[in-house]
């Protein structure tokens with residue numbers, strides 16, 4: 560079985576570009592992962608997701624264990640076959656989604672017991688069960704089972720929660736075992752406390768992982784606080800391993816995270832906001848449902864090469880959103896995912912050329928305020 564590896568090609572300031580190699584394909588970093596929560600990137604055919612430039616997508620243990628069930632997906636040949644995506648898949652480990660989606664029954668040292676938000680059925684997640692589910696799904700990059708404290712939280716709560724997550728990280732590592740061709744990522748916690756972040760990083764490095772995520776951010780702290788944490792947290796992690804910032808973000812969040820040494824990100828924003836009529840463009844956001852687009856013959860973005868911008872006017876997009884047609888969300892999702900991947904490609908090129916600062920300045924200069 561081929562091994563996995565991470566190779567850094569260039570660095571510009573803290574920003575890095577490289578490649579994660581897996582048996583199912585290469586992942587160019589910095590990488591943005593579209594979210595395919597219920598075994599689909601909503602509104603997109605898998606081949607269309609690939610056409611936007613995505614090398615890897617994200618799945619969720621929590622959702623797939625509830626429906627259709629991890630054992631069922633395994634019996635049907637695994638998640639790649641099930642959803643017709645043969646490239647890499649990273650799966651989140653479930654703890655975070657329990658906190659944000661389910662009626663949490665109880666959290667103990669052992670794990671979390673909760674009721675399904677779908678049918679109220681009772682479930683139990685532990686580091687061991689999370690590793691088993693992600694193995695049944697067949698995911699290429701497995702996330703350790705962690706606990707992400709709800710904010711605001713006092714320092715003691717954050718410290719206790721982080722230390723629980725570190726004990727769960729050890730149990731995740733022990734349970735994952737040795738699986739050539741698959742990667743296990745640890746997840747750093749510690750809130751916005753620099754010393755707790757460093758303690759968490761040290762604990763994860765002692766356990767040893769194939770990659771390291773910065774968890775516990777994009778939970779309502781705001782961009783300034785998030786960047787403040789990213790000014791030091793990635794630096795606590797090994798240089799030669801991928802660094803993954805979970806749940807981020809808006810285009811300017813993504814650029815600021817890459818600038819601070821992050822290699823991978825995921826967010827529902829481009830797909831979720833696409834379904835509500837929000838288009839993200841190099842010059843800012845467009846709410847296509849706004850009446851002023853009703854007769855605008857221009858594309859969303861003249862410089863964009865996605866199918867929505869090549870073949871349709873704002874007036875058409877406005878119409879199909881107003882008429883609640885299926886194609887509306889499909890076209891805006893496609894455009895948004897294409898734009899997010901465009902930013903990633905431009906940053907990879909700029910880092911390789913040593914021109915990241917100039918690219919970043921241009922990125923911010925182009926962004927008009929509000930609707931355009």
Ligand SMILES: Nc1ccc2nc(N)nc(O)c2c1
Pocket residue numbers: 651652653654655702705706707746773774775776777778805806807
């Ligand atoms: N903002 C986020 C998003 C997803 C997360 N997933 C895990 N497992 N842990 C976190 O802290 C997350 C934070």
Ligand SMILES: [Zn+2]
Pocket residue numbers: 859860863864865866867868869894895897
């Ligand atoms: Zn477009």
